[in-house]
Amino acid sequence: MTVIREAFQPGLPDARGHFGIFGGRYVPETLMPVLLDLERQYLVLKDDRSFQAEVDDLLRNYVGRPTPLFAAERLSAALGGHLRIYLKREDLCHTGAHKINNTIGQALLAKRIGKPRVIAETGAGQHGVATATAAALLDLECDVFMGAEDIERQRLNVFRMELLGARVIPVTSGSSTLKDATNEAMRDWMARCDDTHYIIGSVVGPHPFPMMVRDFQSVIGREAREQILEREGRLPNAIIACVGGGSNAMGIFHPFASDAGVRFFGVEAAGHGLDSGAHAASIERGSVGVFHGAKSFVLQTDDGQITPAHSISAGLDYPGTGPEHSYYAASGRAEYVGITDAEALEGVKLLCRTEGIIPALETAHAIAFLAKQAERMSKDSIVLVNLSGRGDKDVFSIAKGLGKEI
């Protein structure tokens, strides 16, 4: 990581969407008026009680919130018995991951601002499924851009989206994966901005997306804060979450941002190893760049070309990260660490055997880091892990990674 010293300030972004030197709006002029308008409308709706009531109602009665905060006693025992480990069960949300917190919010927003069509990018298909779900519920037309490579690898999710009434549009440019699907979604939005809202799936992209997605995902941290105070009567010592674009991590971190005693650990995908050249550790091994509309840490060559990422987990397989995470890293508010593919697989096994929960491969990175870090944590530390998604979608990848045929 390039070292940039910035004192941490809560309450960002500023009026132009900057988190320190990060963030902003680096997009073609065609989209600028659209983003300015979106920001204006979002800021009004954010304080609109009837809009918030609609969001809250769907989160409670459709998504299944609040999600439980589960005391993982057998996992704690397996890691030495000295920690009080809690899992925030986002895997129990409708569609199996935190992604839906954001798509419900943005789909309601699209409705309010009069956009009958929504588009999304998707890698493994989780955000695509969550968008298609919200679009079906709210009667919006939905097109999902997905790399041709990913379509091949994730046929089940493609079928799910189609079943939900979405159209899946194959993207064959570049590496035919998530970053290219994002490029294509932006291109589509430029041509169709009059009737279309782009539901970005993470805390990435141009302002106001990183702020807006964070706000919709912050329900995770708000609930967790209340739940832990009720259970333990004090704040946690540490919060651990995996980071690709970083929406589940920002969702749980943000409501604790001003609690200086709460340490944040963002776990990036170290793939075959941080120094292997095949990883997705944009913060630890990337440098400052402008990619997909924002300034942030990105994986790039010395000539400023974006390099493909690698992770066993499709949801972390992205060469950039959210600008607010870059700011948390540069200011030292959060620590970012890497977990390899092999370690993540161990994380899957650990959680399956101790707690009877099959985590998503993304989430398994956070579990694996907890296992590594446990011995360095002092007795009776309270540790929250964001259990961002369930692993049913990953069973084939997990089997392959473990050398098993199913």
Added chain:
Amino acid sequence: MTSRIALTFERAHAQGERALIPYLTAGFPRLSETVGLLRALERGGADIIELGVPFSDPIADGPTIQASCAESLLQGTTLAAVLEMVREFRRESQVPIVLFGAYNPFLRYGLERLAHDASAAGADALLIPDLPVDEGEEAAAIIRGSGLDLVFLVAPTTPLERKRLICSKTSGFVYYISVKGVTGARESITFELEQPLAELRSVTTLPIAVGFGIATPAQAAAVGRLADGVIVGSALVKLVGEHAGSPDLPAKVEQYMRAMKEPLRGSSSPAALTQPLDKPTS
């Protein structure tokens, strides 16, 4: 000192012409051919040339230019190599060169170093489609500090007040994007230019160049009725791609430029300039 770009528009205006502004992706189809193609563009009548610096993830571009960028990068094109091409071309030509590309490669190179090196190589301006005025203040100061222009774009979605803002920040000329969406030749297209260009004229005296989707002489003629400059990108890149590897490539490029320039020469073909706006052939 009056810039080469300003002089070019003044001269065209004095002769009753419109400027023809082709876009070429540097390093496509091969690095070694770019300077030869720049010369062919000049012979064919190009008044200003946009030289594309390739980027791995060009979000403002359609399939044709995306593919040319990908191919150029496979050929090993770097920003330093593009500056070398400019230097070589500049030894024998006074045609202004606008470096056109995504912000990240420029940022990575270092804006101060870029401003210095681009100016020394003989480039005239930078045009960065993903750097809107709102984020461009620092870059503009550095780039203009080296005597280069920084051209900003106006889109069909840009409201009047924002047009005013952009025109107050751009230099050299204003780039008006003719249609919503990405670059690329379109089979049938209706350019709605009268009102937006009239609005632009009301807030600036700078020359206005129009680009996106212009492929045929008839379209050039139609756009040339209202604009000071006509930008041709994807159609040219497509032609280059089709003749890649052929010894005829420079001749084909030159011929296409002649065809596109013809209707922009006011005195030689006044009829072309009065063709209806909305009926381009494809």
